[in-house]
Amino acid sequence: MTRLLVLGFILLAINNTIQFSVDKYSQCPEDRVKNRSMTLQLRKHLFCDYDNYVRPSLQQDNATKVYLELIPKFIEFDDHANTLVLHAWMALIWTDEHLSWNISKFGNLNSLQVSSDELWIPHLYVYNSGNLDREQYGIPKTDCVLHSSGRVACVPALKYTSHCIANYQHWPFDSHNCTLYLGSWSHTGEEIDYSFIHRGVIQMPDFTPNPQWKLLSISAQKKVERFEAMNYTFPRLVFNVVVERHSTFMQTTILAPAIVLIVLTMMVLWLNPMTSERMVLAALNLICHLLCIIDVNWQVPFNGDTLPSILVFHQNSLVIASVVLFLTALLRQLKQISIPAPVCLTSITSFILERKAGQFILLATLDPKNSTTLGTTDDNVGLIQSSATSSRINPESFNAWHHFATLLNRLSFIAVLLTYVIMISVLLPK
Known part of the structure; x- marks a missing residue:
């Protein structure tokens, strides 16, 4: 009996916490919010009835355009598991039509810093993931910048793991071509339209070289597959990564x-x-x-x-x-x-x-x-x-x-x- 009472109190506390997080702006009195800063008033205005599960388009027939750019920072290749681990920044830009405001009504406040878990975000998944961990789905929590036009810019730090078809015939002078397939499981191409910011050209500022593997090249392209039975398209973002083993040490120990x-x-x-x-x-x-x-x-x-x-x-x-x-x-x-x-x-x-x-x-x-x-x-x-x-x-x-x-x-x-x-x-x- 005591255990049931304790479990009931825990569930009640969790429910109250969730209810508070959902309605933290709608339950605030109007006069109390007016006496606070313009930032707080703007957040009250934007998120009082906002649902981050709804696609940010006023017309559901219009596709949400998402622009992205992959910025590699570090790579790892496990030649015993045949997996490539890519550490990178992912720049994401889209327009949330539900979150625009008139800057003249909010003290010329043009931008607002918000957390990604408060917004609708395009969830990209690794189709050929080498690690079925939760980190491979969506993007981790990060800070985003929301502009008055509704444009959202997020740059989360990501860690993608992908399986590779390795060829060790020329070991220890081997090179491997690994491919990352990113896309959405729930949205079609008619709902979300992905595009590259620099047309697939990968920028690598401050890239940290791997002491064992050399990054020869990395490229990006968009592929669209159409399912005629449903008349839907499912776009995929394909990143090809070519790595080569540093063989100077191997020349001494092997050759x-x-x-x-x-x-x-x-x-x-x-x-x-x-x-x-x-x-x-x-x-x-x-x-x-x-x-x-x-x-x-x-x-x-x-x-x-x-x-x-x-x-x-x-x-x-x-x-x-x-x-x-x-x-x-x-x-x-x-x-x-x-x-x-x-x-x-x-x-x-x-x-x-x-x-x-x-x-x-x-x-x-x-x-x-x-x-x-x-x-x-x-x-x-x-x-x-x-x-x-x-x-x-x-x-x-x-x-x-x-x-x-x-x-x-x-x-x-x-x-x-x-x-x-x-x-x-x-x-x-x-």
């Missing part, structure tokens, strides 16, 4: 490790497969690739349908590092084989090494015009008997397994180098 891994992989292939340094370096190279791809994986946004090219690059480079480690172990075994090689392998290796291209691959400085027979002490020695007309393999000094391994190592170096050149030109962000 520099990728270049170092390329150099490390090529260095492994250049070393002699028989040395223990190459095996150790190949294993460390694979570990560095794993750590790098894990680090990039933590930084890349996990959304969108496109896989970032830098992640594909690290994935392919990891595969190459694994192949290089396996190739190093294979070449060490091939060079240690003492049994005779198959005839086909010997023939293929001999055919390649008798050609200038094969000699160049092995970095041999052989001149066929010199009639010399080379010894058998290293990779390039004892392979060729040169004459003035041809070059022939010396079968007695020819170790097919050893030279096949050397040839395979050189060809792998060239193949990996060409692969990295293609990957850099295609996958690394520009």
Whole structure:
């Protein structure tokens, strides 16, 4: 019972407060208001029977013209939620035909400062809002200037959140085109006619740059959709915002490790497969690739349908590092084989090494015009008997397994180098 009484008193107090706020001017005695300032008398005259839910037009067939201008102050882009947050001022100007007065009757008072919640205001809504909070609907409470002609000027501070279709293929050098759709849910184009003050040109005085995102461009246009079934039009105000990520910091943390891994992989292939340094370096190279791809994986946004090219690059480079480690172990075994090689392998290796291209691959400085027979002490020695007309393999000094391994190592170096050149030109962000 006590709770019901307390609840009843609360409801009664709220009702009295609302009634007082609605009738605060109509309940004032006329003689009491006359003894006050012209401003108070004017407010009594204007708002005694004013209804801020009624569209401010004396003729309901006439559309209320609303002029607006968006003044961006700051932007935020959440690449994990794919949302753009636009902080801006919104200048709104319209004429309220119910709130005009004769300045000669009110001490030449030409303007009056009023609160926006006392006026009819054009409620603009974000159609593609990324945050269904109440702040996304209408305009927040602000001070407006009311002129004697009924012209109202309000400049509220707004915070609009919009969903964006992001593309991270060129991450971390990505740019995104986000669109804000503003309009009214309750008024048609025949009731409210929206127009831009500067014909869609966005003014940005005192714009504060974002340390992570650069505002490339912002444009505005008006689109009108007609519904033939109802013979109504619904105008939309479209704001296109293009932002680009500041990538200077990313060049150090993302691209520099990728270049170092390329150099490390090529260095492994250049070393002699028989040395223990190459095996150790190949294993460390694979570990560095794993750590790098894990680090990039933590930084890349996990959304969108496109896989970032830098992640594909690290994935392919990891595969190459694994192949290089396996190739190093294979070449060490091939060079240690003492049994005779198959005839086909010997023939293929001999055919390649008798050609200038094969000699160049092995970095041999052989001149066929010199009639010399080379010894058998290293990779390039004892392979060729040169004459003035041809070059022939010396079968007695020819170790097919050893030279096949050397040839395979050189060809792998060239193949990996060409692969990295293609990957850099295609996958690394520009």
